[in-house]
Amino acid sequence: xxxxxxxxxxxxxxxxxxxxxxxxxxxxxxxxxxxxxxxxxxxxxxxxxxxxxxxxxxxxxxxxxxxxxxxxxxxxxxxxxxxxxxxxxxxxxxxxxxxxxxxxxxxxxxxxxxxxxxxxxxxxxxxxxxxxxxxxxxxxxxxxxxxxxxxxxxxxxxxxxxxxxxxxxxxxxxxx
DNA sequence: CGGTTGATTATCT
DNA sequence: GATAATCAACCGT
Numbered sequence: 001x002x003x004x005x006x007x008x009x010x011x012x013x014x015x016x017x018x019x020x021x022x023x024x025x026x027x028x029x030x031x032x033x034x035x036x037x038x039x040x041x042x043x044x045x046x047x048x049x050x051x052x053x054x055x056x057x058x059x060x061x062x063x064x065x066x067x068x069x070x071x072x073x074x075x076x077x078x079x080x081x082x083x084x085x086x087x088x089x090x091x092x093x094x095x096x097x098x099x100x101x102x103x104x105x106x107x108x109x110x111x112x113x114x115x116x117x118x119x120x121x122x123x124x125x126x127x128x129x130x131x132x133x134x135x136x137x138x139x140x141x142x143x144x145x146x147x148x149x150x151x152x153x154x155x156x157x158x159x160x161x162x163x164x165x166x167x168x169x170x171x172x173x174x175x176x
Numbered sequence: 177c178g179g180t181t182g183a184t185t186a187t188c189t
Numbered sequence: 190g191a192t193a194a195t196c197a198a199c200c201g202t
Contacts, residue, residue, distance in 0.1 A: 007194070009194075017194070018194090019194080022188090025187080025188075026187085027186080027187060027188085041186090041187095041194090042185075042186060042187090043185095043186090043193060043194065043195060044183080044184070044185080044186095044192095044193060044195050044196080045183075045184035045185030045186070045193090046183070046184055046185075046195080046196080047195050047196070049194060049195080051194090064194060066194090084197095092195070092196070093194070093195075094195050094196065095195090095196075137194075138194075138195095139193090139194050139195070140194055141192095141193080141194090
């Protein structure tokens with residue numbers, strides 16, 4: 001897997017869109033741990049999203065892995081993604097986790113020391129900064145003005161989402 | 177192709 | 190009890 005798209009989230013009190021915004025909870029405690037650890041969490045009752053913890057302990061900054069290109073074990077990835085088109089195998093944070101076959105067990109494990117199910121490695125060559133674009137984060141309902149989504153220009157695996165489609169569900173129930 | 181909608185549950189208020 | 194860092198399916202064009 002080669003990462004093609006990520007989003008950054010800051011720590012407590014610094015980022016309205018971050019899970020760590022309101023301090024430690026049982027769910028986000030991993031974010032307050034060591035850099036390089038995996039913070040996996042369940043969203044919308046059906047999907048997993050994966051973050052890599054950044055910064056110092058207690059800082060609770062993290063990077064959400066939004067998309068990637070499957071470079072090894074593509075057969076397995078296709079099976080796990082129910083034979084979706086190759087461009088869609090890891091296009092989106094939940095799809096990426098699904099293509100990797102990760103789940104609750106990977107939460108809190110290290111992605112940098114080889115002790116966990118996933119190992120992050122640096123690119124073999126430096127990335128040309130001209131190929132890296134940035135923009136507003138996808139799907140978040142706060143802090144649209146912070147352009148902390150980064151992706152590689154021209155990658156077919158990058159999620160093409162434009163903006164957050166507001167969930168305009170009424171906060172009340174209409175009685176006829 | 178672009179826009180909209182239902183699914184489904186852990187977590188926090 | 191409302192909400193959510195989403196996705197797949199379905200619509201009309």
